[in-house]
Amino acid sequence: MSRERLYLFDTTLRDGAQMNGVDFTVKDKLKIAALLDDLGLDYVEGGYPGANPTDTELFADERDLRATFTAFGMTRRPGRSTSNDPGLVQLLDAKADAVCFVAKASDYQVRVALETTLEENLASICDSVRAAKAKGREVLVDCEHFFDGYKANPDYALACAQAAFAEGARWVVLCDTNGGTLPHEVEAIVAKVAARIPGDHLGIHAHNDTEQAVANSLAAVRAGARQIQGTLNGLGERCGNANLISIIPTLKLKAEFAQRFDIGVSEAKLKNLARASHTLDEMLNRAPDRHAPYVGESAFATKAGIHASAIAKDPATYEHVAPGAVGNRRKLLVSDQSGRSNVLSELERISLAVDKDDPRVGRLLDEVKAREARGYAYEAADASFELLARRMLGRVPNYFDVTWFDVTVEQRSFGKGERVTVTRAVVKVKVGEEELISAAEGNGPVNALDLALRKDIGKYQRFIDGLKLTDYRVRILDAGTEAVTRVLIESEDETGERWTTVGVSENIIDASFQALMDSIVYKLVKSGAPA
Ligand SMILES: [Zn+2]
Numbered sequence: 001m002s003r004e005r006l007y008l009f010d011t012t013l014r015d016g017a018q019m020n021g022v023d024f025t026v027k028d029k030l031k032i033a034a035l036l037d038d039l040g041l042d043y044v045e046g047g048y049p050g051a052n053p054t055d056t057e058l059f060a061d062e063r064d065l066r067a068t069f070t071a072f073g074m075t076r077r078p079g080r081s082t083s084n085d086p087g088l089v090q091l092l093d094a095k096a097d098a099v100c101f102v103a104k105a106s107d108y109q110v111r112v113a114l115e116t117t118l119e120e121n122l123a124s125i126c127d128s129v130r131a132a133k134a135k136g137r138e139v140l141v142d143c144e145h146f147f148d149g150y151k152a153n154p155d156y157a158l159a160c161a162q163a164a165f166a167e168g169a170r171w172v173v174l175c176d177t178n179g180g181t182l183p184h185e186v187e188a189i190v191a192k193v194a195a196r197i198p199g200d201h202l203g204i205h206a207h208n209d210t211e212q213a214v215a216n217s218l219a220a221v222r223a224g225a226r227q228i229q230g231t232l233n234g235l236g237e238r239c240g241n242a243n244l245i246s247i248i249p250t251l252k253l254k255a256e257f258a259q260r261f262d263i264g265v266s267e268a269k270l271k272n273l274a275r276a277s278h279t280l281d282e283m284l285n286r287a288p289d290r291h292a293p294y295v296g297e298s299a300f301a302t303k304a305g306i307h308a309s310a311i312a313k314d315p316a317t318y319e320h321v322a323p324g325a326v327g328n329r330r331k332l333l334v335s336d337q338s339g340r341s342n343v344l345s346e347l348e349r350i351s352l353a354v355d356k357d358d359p360r361v362g363r364l365l366d367e368v369k370a371r372e373a374r375g376y377a378y379e380a381a382d383a384s385f386e387l388l389a390r391r392m393l394g395r396v397p398n399y400f401d402v403t404w405f406d407v408t409v410e411q412r413s414f415g416k417g418e419r420v421t422v423t424r425a426v427v428k429v430k431v432g433e434e435e436l437i438s439a440a441e442g443n444g445p446v447n448a449l450d451l452a453l454r455k456d457i458g459k460y461q462r463f464i465d466g467l468k469l470t471d472y473r474v475r476i477l478d479a480g481t482e483a484v485t486r487v488l489i490e491s492e493d494e495t496g497e498r499w500t501t502v503g504v505s506e507n508i509i510d511a512s513f514q515a516l517m518d519s520i521v522y523k524l525v526k527s528g529a530p531a
Contacts, residue, residue, distance in 0.1 A: 006221065006251065006261040009043035009140075009173075009203065009229040010036045010244060012280070014072045016235030017047065021284075026057050028283055035276055036232070037065045040265035041244075045070040045100060050090035059094035068138060071096035075103045075128035075141075078116035082131040092131060098138035100173075101128050105160040106149025118156060122163050129167040140171040142205055147174065147181040150189050158196060165197045171227055172197055176216060179209030179239060183219040190223035199224030206242045208234060213242035218250065221257070232280045233292070245277045249294045253321045267325075274327035275496065287471045287490065294326045301331040301379070308332045309341040331382070340365060343389075350386050352393060364392050374504055375477045375484045381502035383491075383522040384515070390525065397531030399524050400457050402517070403435075404428040407445045407509055425449040431458035446472065446487075446512040453516055463527040464520055466494030474508065482506065489515040493523060 013029050016022065024032070029046060036044050044067045047055030051073075063069050073091035076082045083089065091099060103125045104110045110121045125141065132139045141164035143149075143157070150157040161172045174190060181189075186204070194202060204220035204227070206213040217228045234243030251257045252270050274295040281288045290297045300323040302308055310317040315330065323330050332345045343365050344356055354361060367388065368378055378385040390396045405427045413419050425448035426439045438455035442448030450469055457464065471490035476483050485508045492498045499522055503514030 003260060003262045004200070004226065006257075006263050007042040007203075007227040008040075008244065008248070008263055008265070009045065009070075009227055010041045010231065011045040011072075011205075011229055011241065012036070012231040012235055014045045014047050015229075015237070015241050016231035018237040019235050019240070020237070022235065024054065026054055029054070029058055030063070031283070032232075032280065033063065033065060033067075033069070035279060037067045038269070039248075039272060039276055040263070040269050041067050042227075042264050043068045043070050043098065045072055046096070048072045049094040049096075050087055056090075059096055062095045068097045070098040070100050070140070072100045072102065072142075075101045075124045076131075078114060078120045078124060082127050088128065088131065092135045092137070096137065098140060098170075099132040099135075100140040100142055101125070101132070101164075102142045102144050103128070103160060103164065104145060104149075105143035105157045105175075106145040107153045107156045109145050109149065122159060125160060125163045126167045129164055129169050133168050139169045140173055140203070141169045142173045142175050144175050145177045147176045147186065147189055148178060150192075151185075154192070158193065161193060161197060165201060170201065171203045172201055173203035173205050173227065173229060174220070174225070175205040176207055176213075177205075179207030179213065181206075181216060182210065183212055183215040186216045187219040187223045190220045190225050194224030200226045203227030203229055204242075205229040207236065208239040208241065208243075211239070213240070214246050214250070217242045217247055218257075221261075233277055233289075235280070245273060245295055246293050249273060249321065249326045253325060270325060271327045278496075278498075282470070282492075294321075295328055297331070299323070299328055308345060309339065312341050312345050343368070346385065347389060350389070352386075352389055352395070354393065360392055364389055367392065371504075375486050376502050376504050377486060377488065378502070380488055381500045381515075381518075383499035384501045384518045387501075387518055387522055387525070396521065396525060397529075399460055399521065399529065399531070400429050400431040402427060402453070402513075403430050405449065405452070405513070407449055409445055423448045425452040427452040427455075429453075429457055431460065434458050445509055446516075449509065449513060450516055453520065457520070460524055460529055463529045464523050467520065467523050468492055469516075469519070470498065472512075474511075477504075485511045487511040487515045489519055491519040491523070493526075497526075 017024050033044050046058050049055050049059040049071050059071055071094040076085045076088050104114055104121055107118055110118055129139050143161050146157055164172050202225040204217050204225045206216040230242035230244040230247055233245055234240040248265050251263050277295045278288050302311055302318055307318050332342045343361055407425045409423050411419055411421045423442050423445050429436045436456050436458055438452045440448050440451035442451050470492045473488045475486045477486050484504055484506050487503045488500055490500045501515045501518035503511040505511040
């Protein structure tokens with residue numbers, strides 16, 4: 001059976017950018033566009049030229065993409081001609097390969113929101129498509145509120161979609177704008193539309209307000225649609241858009257779709273998926289969702305000992321796809337529930353092969369359990385576990401010692417409620433026979449300590465230049481008689497590798513110090529710094 005082509009349309013830069021707290025610069029947008037292009041997306045929607053200075057600038061120059069670079073905008077305003085609508089003129093002048101119009105497809109929306117007649121709305125769709133085609137653009141029409149409109153007045157919703165198609169739109173995109181439609185409804189309605197407009201001209205644009213945007217997109221494909229619109233990590237206003245990071249591997253790895261369809265994302269590029277997802281998070285300065293399907297740190301993490309021993313025999317026992325296919329990795333959690341098989345598998349993963357009957361394995365397990373009882377969380381801190389294991393097996397050089405440190409927080413009042421807080425850290429480090437003193441100011445005690453610690457470790461400095469702290473999480477634990485603080489620090493280096501370290505103490509500075517030290521030492525070990 002020959003496979004059909006399914007097209008992927010990314011709107012991270014337009015619909016995704018409407019999310020609270022997301023504010024892309026032109027540079028950000030170009031970086032993300034390049035990432036999407038490299039991944040193999042067919043369409044990259046860049047934004048809404050004319051609506052804001054960023055998007056106007058983005059579309060002022062030709063962009064060199066393999067994907068179809070798409071500008072978004074409204075159909076002509078009611079009561080105007082296409083040449084007399086400045087918004088439309090600007091959209092058609094944008095340097096884009098395609099234009100995606102948003103048009104109302106619900107009689108209620110046309111009357112209440114647009115305040116015009118049903119006929120004028122249809123005329124606006126036809127005129128706009130014609131004008132964009134005359135400019136040589138590929139044309140897409142997003143039929144806004146299509147599903148709600150169809151439920152209320154199927155004839156009118158269909159008339160809008162058919163008008164766009166008849167006028168020559170390459171794609172008629174059915175939008176679940178309010179995100180409230182359920183998968184079985186989407187499947188039934190798309191099937192009805194596909195009886196009038198060929199499926200290879202139909203797209204689906206789903207929002208996630210009932211957490212079914214991915215399911216709705218797949219349901220539309222089952223019913224005949226051949227374009228899926230979505231965003232990286234499901235970015236988008238309210239509850240987000242359909243998450244392409246979940247949709248892409250499902251299309252590639254699940255037989256029902258993989259056997260029927262080809263998409264632009266190759267098997268090789270699929271392995272960059274986790275990286276693409278994390279890159280976007282990093283640009284938005286947020287920690288990746290650990291539990292994200294396919295790409296989350298926990299997506300292939302297994303805790304219970306019995307599962308772990310089964311996975312060691314055959315990964316398929318507890319994994320729905322191979323983690324490496326999407327650039328993720330298997331993780332067997334070392335925790336107080338775990339048995340020897342978890343520890344052995346972890347040791348193997350970090351290339352610390354030991355004989356399974358080696359008595360040190362039992363000692364390591366006992367140590368992990370004892371520390372976890374005190375509040376350490378090794379399942380969340382892979383790098384600290386690795387260091388603990390390496391130390392017990394005698395394989396971590398003593399690179400340097402911190403012989404002393406001092407952290408001060410000073411607050412001054414200038415009257416009238418004006419205050420300024422200054423934090424300083426001073427650190428004494430001994431590297432071989434050399435003693436080094438560094439000081440730093442930071443925006444808090446942990447930041448100051450981190451900066452001072454990483455400022456100068458002598459001959460090892462060059463190994464940690466690319467090291468940076470990407471996340472810092474504090475939890476107060478009720479461990480027995482008194483509360484202790486657990487600090488988890490996530491770090492990243494110049495290769496993009498991330499790792500997490502842990503510290504536990506009654507004192508938050510001390511707990512942070514332990515986690516920071518582990519992070520630096522881990523980086524030195526990883527970089528092969530000489531003892
Ligand atoms: Zn949308």
